[in-house]
Structures are given as structure tokens and as C-alpha cells.
Amino acid sequence: MNRERHLADYVALAAVVAVLALVPLAVGDSAHFMRLATLMLVYIAYAVAFNIIFGHTRQLFLCLGALAGSSGYVSVVLTIKLGLSPWLTIPLGVASAALLGGVFSYVSVRRGLGVIFVGIVTLVFSLIFHNLxxxxxxxxxxETGIETKGLGPAVLQSAPASYYAVLAVVAASLVMYHLLMRSRAGKAFQAIADDELAAELAGIDVTFYKVLAATIGSALLGTVGAVYAYYSGFISPTVYSLVSVDIVVLVTLLLGGMGTLLGPVLGGAVFAVLDEVVRPLGRLNVLVYGVLMIVLVVTFRHGLVAMLRKVLRVRIP
Amino acid sequence: MIAILLDGIVQGLQLSLMAVGITLIFGLGGVLNLAHGQFAVVGGIATALFVGEGLHPLAACVLGVLTAGLFGLVVDRTLLVPAYRCAGEERLLLGLLITLGLSFAVNGFLDLRYADVALTLRLPTPSYELGGVTVRSASIVAALIALGAFALLFAFLKGTLLGKVIRSIIQNEVGAGLCGINPGRIRTLIVVLSAMLAGLGGIAQGLFSSVGTEMGNELTSFALIVAVVGGVRSINGTLAAGVLLGIVNAFASYLVGAYMTLLILLATAAFTILLRPQGLFAYRT
Structure with a gap:
């Protein structure tokens, strides 16, 4: 039974990745749509990371952009100033993001901070990062930002190649997510999300698993942040700001469904379409994000995956 | 030196005026309002629009404060209702996400409709000479506004039956309910009151700089820092923290520059949460 289930999950995963892999064939000629598709993948990967941190262990990190940005900046600055290879600096960036996320998580669990205070501390960190x-x-x-054209790995220089590189990151993160959830840690996450106190009393090392989730999630955020830095050819504080990362990721995850494997993917795809629809409206998009977020939080808290499960009566991972 | 100190105190009072609303709404409604700066901006922009209509500035200010209050009323009666239906951690989370969304919606809307509207209030005499120190009249007026508002607030909370009711809910919502108090109505009152205080803060800010649509997030973060450092449930603490941070802000801006100051303030907030989550001055509400 369990094995069949896992097999079904893998089939679903493979199907999703295959569909995503076909996207460049459909839009390959248009640089604009290639960029949109790649951006969609970037946000999907961010959402997978946030799903691990918030969806499963209820740690409201409002510093997603800051974590991704710290990795991106560490990597780019080291590459430029010390002339190191990006293959060396990207792991350093990822490590710094993972370390920061782990420390936030450890400190807030140790201090017994409620969800709201974790939110405030990480929000404050976002502001500190932005100002730094x-x-x-x-x-x-x-504010001017750094040009990163030609700095990064060769694979991130052409549009189709970078699409597949980011897709590889997304696929890897989804597989990792799946493996994580079916392991011991996954059961612990579930218990923590249901009732933290009960989990603690049942002998689960809540501190360890929360820090684990935060570290893995932050490492993923860092990876995507660094890859994005080289892919986009330009980074500035705005690229990693609260509006351009955290809000979008929150909306994406809420839209898709928290605590699900395919939620981030579905949410990311729907959001990308939506974003393109409101783009002609210019500066209206901030308003749309805000309204969308309120509507989602109030009426649609369980997301698309839960809705599809109900309507289609099939098991969606 | 004295000029900087005075400046700091005035700034601090301003900050407290903004922050006390966050404290009240959090203490009473269990919602951390991340759209508080936007309430202030709504007040400021409304005032600017009324002034643009040719109203007397004072009347425009009163209407601006009322507009902020009205906005608060609408938000409380519509958007926050789903949050109030939940309890505990769930309510906090829902309230936080809703107000975060609201802050972006308001930012986006104001940017779209009133991008070129900004409030600047000019007083007839720019400065006075007081005991050898030149004081900007804007500072005096702002300080008087803040002190007046706080005096009224304290008189209301300590001196009236309704104030006692409010304090009882802050102490224990269930207990207050058992005594026949309807927390929902009081909550609405507090949200409106806080929104009006925020609007007042936004208008007072217009004495120093122009208040435009882009100020919202900045005001929210400052108010949040002050509320957190003061202890998000303590009104006295908020006032004290506001004045303290205002003075720190003034001296640090003078000594190490605006950029480092902001970092110092942010770090203070972060460390307060980590070391004393109940706030520096939290011993009574």
C-alpha cells in the first residue's frame, strides 16, 4: 500500500517535471515568455522552501527574500572581489543562508517565541538586510545593484539552458521534499504542525526538527537566490525585497496549498499566469497581490490542491 | 546638545503615537496590525486632499483623523472578522497575514490613485527662541499634539468605566466576557481609536516632512519597533520606549549618521524580542 502510494507520487512528480520540461518547446522563440517561465520556476522553488519552513513546522519566516539575497550577494561579491569561481562561491552563499536560517530557528525555538514573534524577528532581519x-x-x-552578466556558470548564460538548470533545481527540491516527508523527519514535521506540545510530549525532539526544517528550507532559498543572481544578469536590493519575494511566495503557497508536494508547483503556475494578466495594468500589481493575499487567507486557506482533491476525488500528493 | 535631546523627545513622542495603536490592537484584539503605517498615511493623504479642496487646514486635519478612523472601522468590521472568529495562535497568524496583505493593497491603491498627493503642513512662524535654544514651532506643535493625545488616552483608560472595561479585556478576554462585557464592540472601538491616533501621527509627521504614499511601510516598521521594544501589551512601556528610541535616534543620527541609526534601532528591536519578549518596560498595562 505504502509502496504503491510512493510510486504514484513519483509518477505524478515525473509527469509534472515532464510537462515543465516541455514548456520551452512551446514558448522557446519568445525571450519574454522564456524569462517568465524561468521566473515561475524560481518562485516555485522558493515556495517549496517556504513550504518546508512554514507549511510543515509553522515557522513564519518573513525573510525569504533576505535569505535568498544574502546567498546571492555573498556569492556574487566573493566572485567579483576575490575572483573565485562561482562554483565555489555558490555553495558558500548557500551555506551562509542555511546558517542564518538555522540560527533564527534555533534561537526562536529556544526562546519559545510564538509564531508572531518569529514573524517580527525575521521581518526585522529583512529590514536589516535591505539596509545593509x-x-x-x-x-x-x-541601490544601483551589480551587473552579473558573464560572471556565472556557463550554463546560466543562455535562456533555454538556464531554464533547464533552474528546472533541475526545482525537480531536485521536489524529490528532496518527497524523501524528507516520507522519512522519520516527515512524521515529526506532521506531528509538530498538528500540535507542538503533544509532539514534544511524545518524545519528538521539536528543537532539532524545527531547526532542521529551517536549515534545509533556507539552504534551498539560498541555492535559488544564488542561481537567480547569475541567471538574471543583475542584482539589487529590490530583487530580493519583501514585495518581490516574500509576498509573492506567500501568495503562491497559499494559492497552491500548504503542506502538499504539488501545491507550490500549481500555485506558481497559476500565479505566473495571473501576474502576466495584471502586468498591463502597470503599478496595480502591488494592489492585486495585497487583495489576492487577503482573499486567499480569508476564504481559500487550504489551496488549490485541497480543492482539486475534493472536486476530482483523487489523491493528489 | 539640548536641541538634539528636545528633537529626540519630540520624535519619540511621534513614534509612540503611532506605536500605541499597535499595542492597543494587539493587547485587545490579538491582532498584530502590520498596516498601521498605512492608517497613518490614509489620514495624511486625506488631510492633504481636504486642504486641496480649499478647507481650512485645521478642519482638514480633523476630517483626516476621522477618515483614518472610518478606515479603521471598515477594516475591523470586514477584513478582521475572520481573524476574530479564531482564537489564540490561529488568530495571530490570520490577523498578521490579513494586515500584511492589507498594507500592500493600500500601498498599491494609494500609489495608483494619489501618487502625486503629499501632505506638508507649514506653520506661520518657523521657530521660537526658548531659553537660548531655538526650537522649531513644528516640534512644539507636534509635541503638544502627542502629549495631548496621550493625556486624553490615559484619562480615558484610567478614569472612565469604559477605560476600565478595556483594561479588563486586555488582562483577560474570557474573564471580561464572563462579567457581561461584549469584547467585539470594545474591540471595534479600540481599532477605530488606534486608527485615529495613527492618522493623527501621520498628520503630525506632515509638520516635519511631506507625507506621501510611500511612507506607509517606513511608519509601520518604526511603530512596530517601538511597540516591540516597549512590550506589545503595555501602553506605558510603549510611551517610554518611543521616547527612549526617539532620543537614541536623534543622537545616533547626529553622531553616526542616519544609516547606522536605522540599523541600531532594528537591532535593538531584534534583541529585545530575543532577550525580553515581554518588552523592556513591561510590568503593567
Whole structure:
């Protein structure tokens, strides 16, 4: 029974990745749509990370952009200033993001901070990161940002190749997510999400598993942040700001469904379409994000996956 | 030196005016309002629009405060209702996400409709000479506004029956309900009151700089820092924290520059949460 289930999950996963892999064939000629498709994958990967951190262990990290950005900036700045290979600096960036996320999680679990205080602390960190990047002008070029064209790995230079590179990251993160959830840690996450106190009393090391989730999620955020830095050819504080990352990821995850394997993918795809629809409206998009977020939080808290499960009566991972 | 100190105190009072609303709504409604700065901006922009209509500035300010209050009323009666239906952690989370969404919606809307509207209030005499120190009249007016508002607030909370009711809910919502108090109505009152205080803060800010649509997030973060450092359930603490951070802000801006100051303030907030989650001055509400 269990084995069949896992097999079904893998089939679903393979199908999703196959569909995503076919996207460039459909839109390959248009640079604009290739960029949109790649961006969609980036946000899907962010959402998978946030799903692990928030969806499963209820740690409201409002510093997703800051974590991704710290990795991106660490990697880019080291590559430029020390002339290191990006293959070396990307892991360093990822490690710094993972370390930061792990420390936040450890400290907040140890101090017994409620979900709201974790939110505030990480929000404050977001602001600190934003101001640090603005202020450390010699390193980061402040608001102007840094050109990263030609710096990164060769694979991130052409549009189709970078699409597949990011897709590889997404696929790997989904597989990792699946493996994580079927392992011991997955059961622990489930118990923590249901009732933290009961989980603690049942002998689950809540601190360890929360820190584990935060570290893995942050490492994934860092990976995507660094890859994005080289892919986009340009980074600035705005690229990693609260509006451009955290809000979008929150909406994506809520839309797709928290705590599900395919929620981030579905949410990301729907959001990408939606975003393109409102793009002609110009600056209206912030308004749309805000309204969408309120509507989702209030009426649609379980997301698309849960809705599809109900309507189609099939098991969706 | 004295000028900087005075400046800091005035700034601090301003900050407290903004932050006390967050404290009240959190203490009473169990919702951390991340759209508080937007309430202030709504008040400021409304005032600017009324002034643009040719109203007397004072009347425009009163209407601006009322507009902020009205906005608070609408938000409380519509958007926050789903949050109030939940309890405990769930309510906190829902309230946080709703108000975060609201802050972006308001930002987006104001940016779209009123991008070029900003409030700047100019007083007839720019400065006075007080005991050898030149004081901007804007500072005096802002300080008087904040002190007046706080005096009224304290008189209301300590001196009236309704104030006692409010304090009882902050202490224990269930207990207050058992005594025949309807927390929902009081909550609405508090949200409206807080929104009006925020609007007042936004208008007072217009004495120093122009209040435009982009100020919302900045005001929210400052108010949040002050509320957190003061202890998000303590009104006295919020006032004290506001003045303290205002003074720190003024001296740090003078000594190490605006950029480092912001980092110092943010770090203070972060460390307060980590070391004393109940706030620096939290011993009574």
C-alpha cells in the first residue's frame, strides 16, 4: 500500500517535471515568455522552501527574500572581489543562508517565541538586510545593484539552458521534499504542525526538527537566490525585497496549498499566469497581490490542491 | 546638545503615537496590525486632499483623523472578522497575514490613485527662541499634539468605566466576557481609536516632512519597533520606549549618521524580542 502510494507520487512528480520540461518547446522563440517561465520556476522553488519552513513546522519566516539575497550577494561579491569561481562561491552563499536560517530557528525555538514573534524577528532581519545592502556601497553598489552578466556558470548564460538548470533545481527540491516527508523527519514535521506540545510530549525532539526544517528550507532559498543572481544578469536590493519575494511566495503557497508536494508547483503556475494578466495594468500589481493575499487567507486557506482533491476525488500528493 | 535631546523627545513622542495603536490592537484584539503605517498615511493623504479642496487646514486635519478612523472601522468590521472568529495562535497568524496583505493593497491603491498627493503642513512662524535654544514651532506643535493625545488616552483608560472595561479585556478576554462585557464592540472601538491616533501621527509627521504614499511601510516598521521594544501589551512601556528610541535616534543620527541609526534601532528591536519578549518596560498595562 505504502509502496504503491510512493510510486504514484513519483509518477505524478515525473509527469509534472515532464510537462515543465516541455514548456520551452512551446514558448522557446519568445525571450519574454522564456524569462517568465524561468521566473515561475524560481518562485516555485522558493515556495517549496517556504513550504518546508512554514507549511510543515509553522515557522513564519518573513525573510525569504533576505535569505535568498544574502546567498546571492555573498556569492556574487566573493566572485567579483576575490575572483573565485562561482562554483565555489555558490555553495558558500548557500551555506551562509542555511546558517542564518538555522540560527533564527534555533534561537526562536529556544526562546519559545510564538509564531508572531518569529514573524517580527525575521521581518526585522529583512529590514536589516535591505539596509545593509544599501549601506555597504563599496561591496554591493547600493541601490544601483551589480551587473552579473558573464560572471556565472556557463550554463546560466543562455535562456533555454538556464531554464533547464533552474528546472533541475526545482525537480531536485521536489524529490528532496518527497524523501524528507516520507522519512522519520516527515512524521515529526506532521506531528509538530498538528500540535507542538503533544509532539514534544511524545518524545519528538521539536528543537532539532524545527531547526532542521529551517536549515534545509533556507539552504534551498539560498541555492535559488544564488542561481537567480547569475541567471538574471543583475542584482539589487529590490530583487530580493519583501514585495518581490516574500509576498509573492506567500501568495503562491497559499494559492497552491500548504503542506502538499504539488501545491507550490500549481500555485506558481497559476500565479505566473495571473501576474502576466495584471502586468498591463502597470503599478496595480502591488494592489492585486495585497487583495489576492487577503482573499486567499480569508476564504481559500487550504489551496488549490485541497480543492482539486475534493472536486476530482483523487489523491493528489 | 539640548536641541538634539528636545528633537529626540519630540520624535519619540511621534513614534509612540503611532506605536500605541499597535499595542492597543494587539493587547485587545490579538491582532498584530502590520498596516498601521498605512492608517497613518490614509489620514495624511486625506488631510492633504481636504486642504486641496480649499478647507481650512485645521478642519482638514480633523476630517483626516476621522477618515483614518472610518478606515479603521471598515477594516475591523470586514477584513478582521475572520481573524476574530479564531482564537489564540490561529488568530495571530490570520490577523498578521490579513494586515500584511492589507498594507500592500493600500500601498498599491494609494500609489495608483494619489501618487502625486503629499501632505506638508507649514506653520506661520518657523521657530521660537526658548531659553537660548531655538526650537522649531513644528516640534512644539507636534509635541503638544502627542502629549495631548496621550493625556486624553490615559484619562480615558484610567478614569472612565469604559477605560476600565478595556483594561479588563486586555488582562483577560474570557474573564471580561464572563462579567457581561461584549469584547467585539470594545474591540471595534479600540481599532477605530488606534486608527485615529495613527492618522493623527501621520498628520503630525506632515509638520516635519511631506507625507506621501510611500511612507506607509517606513511608519509601520518604526511603530512596530517601538511597540516591540516597549512590550506589545503595555501602553506605558510603549510611551517610554518611543521616547527612549526617539532620543537614541536623534543622537545616533547626529553622531553616526542616519544609516547606522536605522540599523541600531532594528537591532535593538531584534534583541529585545530575543532577550525580553515581554518588552523592556513591561510590568503593567
Amino acid at each position: 545592502v544599501l549601506g555597504l556601497r563599496e561591496l554591493t553598489n547600493g
